[in-house]
Amino acid sequence: MPSRRSFLQATTLAPFVSLTTSQPPIATIKPDRLKPGDTIGLFCPAAPAFTRETVQIAEESLQALGFKTIVGPHAYDRYGYLAGRDADRTADLHALFENRNVKAVMAIHGGWGCARLLPLLDYDLIQRNPKILIGYSDVTALLLGIYAKTGLVTFHGPVASATFNAYTVDWLKRLLIEGEALTMKNPTDKGDNLTQVQDRITTLRPGLARGRLMGGNLTVLSHLIGSPYLPDWKNAILFLEDTHEDVYRMDRMMNHLKLAGILDQISGFVFGKCTDCGPGSGYGSLTLDDVLTEYIIPLNKPAYSGAMIGHIKDKFTVALGIDAEMDATAGTIRLLESAVG
Structure with a gap:
């Protein structure tokens, strides 16, 4: 019978298993476009x-x-x-x-x-x-x-x-409906202000990135890590959004993506809106800007925040699984193909 020491040594030296358990790439299927009367x-x-x-x-x-x-x-x-x-x-x-x-x-x-x-x-x-x-x-x-x-x-x-x-x-x-390979860009209307106030984008790291668009709600996505229901993240453009989350929770979930290796695999990063995600009244709270700065900028990959994605009235429709190019300086996501057949 093996000793307790040999068992612990074997356990300690066991190879690391990734938490992501993401699925390998699979052939893309595009649904048919919508037509009037459908x-x-x-x-x-x-x-x-x-x-x-x-x-x-x-x-x-x-x-x-x-x-x-x-x-x-x-x-x-x-x-x-x-x-x-x-x-x-x-x-x-x-x-x-x-x-x-x-x-x-x-x-x-x-x-x-x-x-x-x-x-x-x-x-x-x-x-x-x-x-x-x-x-x-x-x-x-x-x-x-x-x-x-x-x-x-x-x-x-x-x-x-x-x-x-x-x-x-x-x-x-x-x-x-139209099946356009569109470019998603925030509105630029200044209204009667001297500069744009609403729906601004913030460049975290300038540059262009190409990859499959993939992402969604951060809370939901992070809770799927370790399951077989996540896609392959290699060279993906990751987009995220959330709502009503304290900043420490956003920090915890971004850290989860980091520890699971997802952030290392992506080619670019887009953060949409985090509605009502302020630092609150807690002593010494980080801000969401602090969190994004800490986790995203060290990746040295194109990244920006503020896209019209999230729990907001005016929103993009974003295709998951379609190849795209993002411009972190201009704050745009350009589809490289139609998302529907």
């Missing part, structure tokens, strides 16, 4: 639809864009803070992907619960029936997991309960 399926992968008015406004907004809508049967279910049991929410997603009349699948909103579906999903079914999947916040888990397992390009963009204003709708239409 049907968009709405479902609740996390929190339930609390009022019928919210869903009604979402349907009317999409119908005003020329689309038809159907709503998953479990959207109003309640299981605590979830829209019913995991199996039922999964069944809604499967049914929408399997329905040949449905051309896009859009989450009504986020909350918490999308990651609970990842072990239950039929990835072969999704791969056989590729279509647009769009949402943000907690939906990041589905966007990353489905892309990692199937190669299907997914979209970090508005949920159905979002504000469909002119800015948000324009970016969505250009990407998903």
